[in-house]
Amino acid sequence: MRPSNTLSLLSAALCAALLAGCAGLPSPQPAAPQWQTPGPRGGTCDAAPAQKVLGKQSTASVTEQARVASGAAMARVLQPNQPVTRDFNPERLNLVVDGSGRITAARCG
Known part of the structure; x- marks a missing residue:
């Protein structure tokens, strides 16, 4: 086999091995912050x-x-x-607060 063919085959084999490594199991997703977890009625x-x-x-x-x-x-809390x-x-609750942090309104949007 000529050196140029050997180099081409080795390059192709290396690329295939790298791509095969990328096709493994997906990495676990970090847990969503508690305020972003789905609500009890499907998120609306x-x-x-x-x-x-x-x-x-x-x-x-x-x-x-x-x-x-x-x-x-x-x-979300709106100052x-x-x-x-x-x-x-439609999946977001807005809590409006006053200057002292007390909730004055709760509305969707």
Whole structure:
């Protein structure tokens, strides 16, 4: 066999081996943060059950309680004068807080 053919075959074999290594099992995905786990009703938000948190301090546990109650897939806390995206997301619960961090409104979007 000529040296150029041997080099071509070795290069092809190396490429095939590298590609085969890439085709292994997918790496495990890290667990989603708790506030992004799916809600109990498939992720679509219903703000009515979340109204029970109005007047409470916006802690992580209260935010999660409201998210689960609403069935939303995610929740965000909106501070006074905070710039936010205006896109409507039916899977998101928005908790509006006042200057002291108390929840004043709970709505979907």
